[in-house]
Amino acid sequence: MIRMDQNSDAAKTASESRAPVRTALNVLALCFALSVLGRGLVESFTVFLLPISESFGWDRARVVSIYSLTALAAGLAAPVAGRLFDRSGPRIVYSAGLLLLGSAFLIAAYAQQLWQFQLSLGLGVGIGAALIGNVPNSILLGRWFGPRLPTAMAVVYSATGAGVLILLPLSQVLIDHFGWRGAYQIFGCTALVLMVPLLLLPWRLFSTGSPSVARSAAADFVNEGWTLLRAMRHHAFWALFATFFFTAVGMYSLAAQIVAYLIDAGFPPLQAATAWGFSGVVLLFGMLGISWLDGIIGRRPSVLFSYALSIAGIVMLWLLQWYPNFWLLTGFVVCFGSMIGSRGPLLTATAMKIFRGRHVGTIYGAIVIGSGLGSAFGSWSGGLIHDLTHSYNPLIAFALVAVVWE
Helix, strand or coil: CHHHHHHHHHHHHHHHHHHHHHHHHHHHHHHHHHHHHHHHHHHCHHHHHHHHHHHHCCCHHHHHHHHHHHHHHHHHHHHHHHHHHHHHCHHHHHHHHHHHHHHHHHHHCCCCCHHHHHHHHHHHHHHHHHHCCHHHHHHHHHHHHHHHHHHHHHHHHCHHHHHHHHHHHHHHHHHHHHHHHHHHHHHHHHHHHCHHHHHCCCHHHHHHCCHHHHHHHHHHCCCCCCCHHHHHCCHHHHHHHHHHHHHHHHHHHHHCCHHHHHHHCCCCHHHHHHHHHCHHHHHHHHHHHHHHHHHHHCHHHHHHHHHHHHHHHHHHHHHHCCCCCHHHHHHHHHHHHHHCCCCHHHHHHHHHHHCCCCCHHHHHHHHHHHHHHHHHHHHHHHHHHHHHHCCCHHHHHHHHHHHHHC
16 A cells, blocks of 8 residues: 555656646747747738839838838837736737737738838837747746756747748738738738637746746846846847847848849749748758757857858858859758847847846847847848849848848
8 A cells, every 4th residue: 555655656746747847848839839920920021022012113112111110119119028028927918919910910901001001010010029029938938948948949039930931931822812911811810819719828827937947046046136227237238239230130131122032033922932931941950050059169159150151141142143043042041041040049048147037028128129120220221222222232232241240
C-alpha cells in the first residue's frame, strides 16, 4: 500500500512538473499565431500597393505614405501597449488589437480618399498590430521562459516571415478573385471573428507565468528602480533605440516596394508575391540560426554576420533588374529575407535583461519606437526616392548605406 501511494505521488509530481511546460508551449503558440496575423496583415500592404495606386492614379510616395504611417503608429503605440499590458494584462491588450485591426480593414474596404486610408490602414492597423505584437508578447513570454527568452522570441519574431509567407500570396489570390476592396472585407471580418476564441482562453493561467521562472527571477532580482525617465538616461537605451532605427530604415525602405520591384523586373505578380512571401520559410531558420550563433560565438559577431548577409541580399536585389533569374531571386530571398528581423530577439532579450522590473513593458515599448520611426522614415523615403528618380537604384543605395551605417 505504501509503495502504491509512493508511485501515485510520483506520478502526480511528474504530471504537475509537465503542466507548466505544456502551458508555456501553449502561450508560445498563441503569441506566434498573433504575430503571424499582425505582421502578415501589415506586410500584406506590399501586395495592395499597385492595385490601390492604379485605382486612384496616385504616385508611389502617396501610397507608400500609408505604409509609413502604419509603421510609425506601430512604433509610437509600442510603449502604450507595454504600459497597458503592465496595468491590464494580456486579455484586454490582445482583444483591443483584434478589434482595431478588424475595424480598420472594414473601413479601408470602403475608403475613397487618401486620408481615409491613412486613418484606417495607417493609424488603425499600426496601433492594432502593436497591441498583438512583440512588446506584449515579449512580456508574456518572459514570464514563462526566463533565460530561454531569446529562443522563444526567435520563434515569435519568425512569425513575421510566416505571416508574409501565408498572407502575401493569399492577398494576391483574394485580389484576383474579389478585388482589393473585397480582400480587405475578408481580412476585417476574419480579425473580428477571431476575437471570440481569444476571449475564451484561460487568461488567468496564462498571465501567472511559470512558478520556476518566478522563483528564479525573485532570487536573482535586484530592484534598481528602473523607470522610463531613468532608463532614457542610460546609454544602453539609446544604443538599442539606434540599432532598431537604422536597421528598420535599411530594411523597410526596400520591403514596401519589393513586390512592385520584382513585377517591374519582369516577374508575374503572383510569382513576385509568392517569392517574397517565401522569405517566411527562410526567416524562421535565420532567426533560430542567429540565436544559436549568439550562444556559440557571442552576440556582436552574430549580429555582424547577420548584417553581412543582409548586405549580400541587397546586392543581389540590385542585380535582379538586369538579370531576372531564379538563382539571383533565390539568393536574395535567402540572404535578405532570412535576416530581415534576425537581430530582434537578441535586442529584445538584452533590453528585458537590463531594464527588468515593474516598468519593463513601458521601457521596452519606448525602445521599439526606434523601429517604428525607422520603418516609417525608411518606407516613406523609399517611395519619395523612387518618385523623384524614377529608378530603384538610388533607393537600393539608400538602403545599403543605412545598413552599413548601423
